[in-house]
Amino acid sequence: MDLKQFLELFNPKPGNRYMVITDKEDQITSALRELVKKFDGELHLVCYCHEALEDAQTEKIQYINNMNTPFRALPREHDAVIFKNILHLHDNPKTLLKIAYTTLANNANIVVMQERSTMDIEELKERLEKLEFRSSNYIDVLSDYDLVVAKKLHMWGNGL
Numbered sequence: 001m002d003l004k005q006f007l008e009l010f011n012p013k014p015g016n017r018y019m020v021i022t023d024k025e026d027q028i029t030s031a032l033r034e035l036v037k038k039f040d041g042e043l044h045l046v047c048y049c050h051e052a053l054e055d056a057q058t059e060k061i062q063y064i065n066n067m068n069t070p071f072r073a074l075p076r077e078h079d080a081v082i083f084k085n086i087l088h089l090h091d092n093p094k095t096l097l098k099i100a101y102t103t104l105a106n107n108a109n110i111v112v113m114q115e116r117s118t119m120d121i122e123e124l125k126e127r128l129e130k131l132e133f134r135s136s137n138y139i140d141v142l143s144d145y146d147l148v149v150a151k152k153l154h155m156w157g158n159g160l
Contacts, residue, residue: 001027001028001142001143001144003027003028003031003142005141005142006028006031006141006142006147007031007032007035008141009109009111009139009141009147009149010032010035010080010109012035012036012038012039012041012079013039013041013079014039014040014041015039015040015041016036016039016041016042016079016080017036017041017042017043017044017077017078017079018032018036018041018042018043018044018078018079018080018081018082019043019044019045019046019073019077019078019080019081019082019100019103020032020043020044020045020046020082020084021046021048021071021081021082021083021084021086021087021096022045022046022047022048022082022083022084022085022086023047023048023049023084023085023086023089024047024049025045025047028084029043029045029084032082041079042060043060044060044061044062044073044078045060045061045062046061046062046064046071047061047062047063047064048064048065048066048067048086048089048090049063049064049065050065067089067090067091068090068091068092070092070095070096070099071096071099072099073099073100073102073103074103075102075103076102076103076104076105076106077103077105078103078104078105078108079104079105079108079109080104080108080109080110080111081100081103081104081108081109081110081111082110082111082112082113083096083100083110083111083112083113084113084114084145085113085114085115087112087114087124088114088118088119093127094127094131097110097127097128097131097133098131101131101132101133101152104152105152106152106153107151107152107153108151108152109149109150109151109152110128110133110149110150110151110152111147111148111149112124112128112147112148112149113142113145113146113147113148114145114146115144115145115146116143116144116145116146117146118146119146119148121138121146121148124136124148125138125148125150128148128150132152133150133151133152134150134151134152134153135150135151135153136148136149136150137149137150
């Protein structure tokens with residue numbers, strides 16, 4: 001899988017923290033980790049899985065073993081939040097998006113990615129808009145995934 005175009009969606013700065021919420025650590029997670037590491041940043045991983053990952057390479061990792069529990073994150077702690085194959089499976093995706101909004105710094109991105117043809121893209125964009133994420137766009141950069149990117153903007157909506 002060529003991740004060059006995907007990684008170009010991100011513009012890490014020194015000390016940035018990214019959070020990936022997923023069901024496994026894979027090539028995408030590893031590539032994001034290497035990207036933020038180049039800028040002395042951190043990758044925080046939330047894994048919705050039943051067993052600890054044997055080869056997890058992330059210092060900060062939360063394990064959650066059921067799809068009705070939200071993840072934990074501090075306010076304004078992250079510069080990007082990436083949901084990979086989780087949002088559509090969770091019992092309360094609205095709660096997850098609200099937590100993501102709170103943990104994002106102002107002018108930060110949220111990325112929702114799911115396997116191709118499993119996401120209602122327009123419905124997701126509307127949901128993001130209702131929760132005060134702006135400029136949502138469908139991005140076609142990975143052959144196996146649909147991606148929607150949106151932004152938390154300073155002084156818009158909730159303005160946190």
